[in-house]
Amino acid sequence: MTRDxxxxxxxxxxxxxxxxxxxxxxxxxxxxxxxxxYVLADRVGLQRPTVHRILRRLVLEEMVEQDPGTRHYRLxxxxxxxxxxxxxxxxxxxxxxxxxxxxxxxxxxxxxxYSRSGPDxxxxxxxxxxxxxxxxxxxxxxxxxxxxxxASLSMLSAMPDHDVATILHExxxxxxxxxxxxxxxxxxxxxxxxxxxxxxxxTVRVPEVxxxxxxxxNRHGLxxxxxxxxxxxxxxxxxxEYLASLLRREAGAVRTELEKTNHSNR
Numbered sequence: 001m002t003r004d005x006x007x008x009x010x011x012x013x014x015x016x017x018x019x020x021x022x023x024x025x026x027x028x029x030x031x032x033x034x035x036x037x038y039v040l041a042d043r044v045g046l047q048r049p050t051v052h053r054i055l056r057r058l059v060l061e062e063m064v065e066q067d068p069g070t071r072h073y074r075l076x077x078x079x080x081x082x083x084x085x086x087x088x089x090x091x092x093x094x095x096x097x098x099x100x101x102x103x104x105x106x107x108x109x110x111x112x113x114y115s116r117s118g119p120d121x122x123x124x125x126x127x128x129x130x131x132x133x134x135x136x137x138x139x140x141x142x143x144x145x146x147x148x149x150x151a152s153l154s155m156l157s158a159m160p161d162h163d164v165a166t167i168l169h170e171x172x173x174x175x176x177x178x179x180x181x182x183x184x185x186x187x188x189x190x191x192x193x194x195x196x197x198x199x200x201x202x203t204v205r206v207p208e209v210x211x212x213x214x215x216x217x218n219r220h221g222l223x224x225x226x227x228x229x230x231x232x233x234x235x236x237x238x239x240x241e242y243l244a245s246l247l248r249r250e251a252g253a254v255r256t257e258l259e260k261t262n263h264s265n266r
């Protein structure tokens with residue numbers, strides 16, 4: 001794009017990139033079966049013609065693909081290939097995943113590992129226990145705005161109050177689309193979690209499934225990941241304190257191991 005003296009071309013180019021990135025994140029936050037264009041438009045707050053235009057370009061670039069049957073959009077081949085080339089903090093995931101497997105084995109429930117990504121959290125691993133009823137509330141790779149679900153709320157509970165309020169305010173439109181609780185109720189959950197050390201919450205679309213989560217902190221006391229367990233309410237409620245203790249133990253073990261790794265790499 002040619003830029004005039006006012007810099008308008010540069011501004012339009014930056015805006016186009018920002019909109020494309022917002023759409024890619026919205027697609028990543030959906031189910032692996034994909035999302036309809038109108039759903040994506042609601043998530044990112046753009047007009048549908050604009051969304052269709054950006055999606056067509058992303059499909060051409062193979063960052064996005066469209067299912068010919070459902071017409072839903074999901075991440076494409078190039079997004080996967082670029083991800084393979086990205087530098088990742090592998091030791092964080094490996095250490096967290098080891099704890100995840102211990103949690104799933106001991107609790108016999110489904111356990112999840114999340115990583116913070118700016119104003120979002122991403123499910124980066126999952127381990128299934130032996131209990132026959134599995135509460136598979138998230139898929140690996142799914143992205144959610146902070147404020148959605150027990151894991152992200154546990155991360156917020158480890159942040160300063162001002163940062164929590166700012167993040168929830170900025171994420172408010174997406175939280176509304178996700179059918180989350182009102183901001184004041186989310187703030188109340190975060191305040192309670194600061195006292196309890198964990199978040200205990202029903203899932204948004206499957207209220208009979210409960211999730212329990214704790215944050216994993218870095219050496220500065222800031223949240224970098226979270227561990228959670230999900231199960232049916234009748235199984236979760238009687239064991240809540242035991243499961244919370246299990247999660248806190250493993251979160252502490254992950255923090256200690258990461259601090260050791262960081263120290264040895266200096």
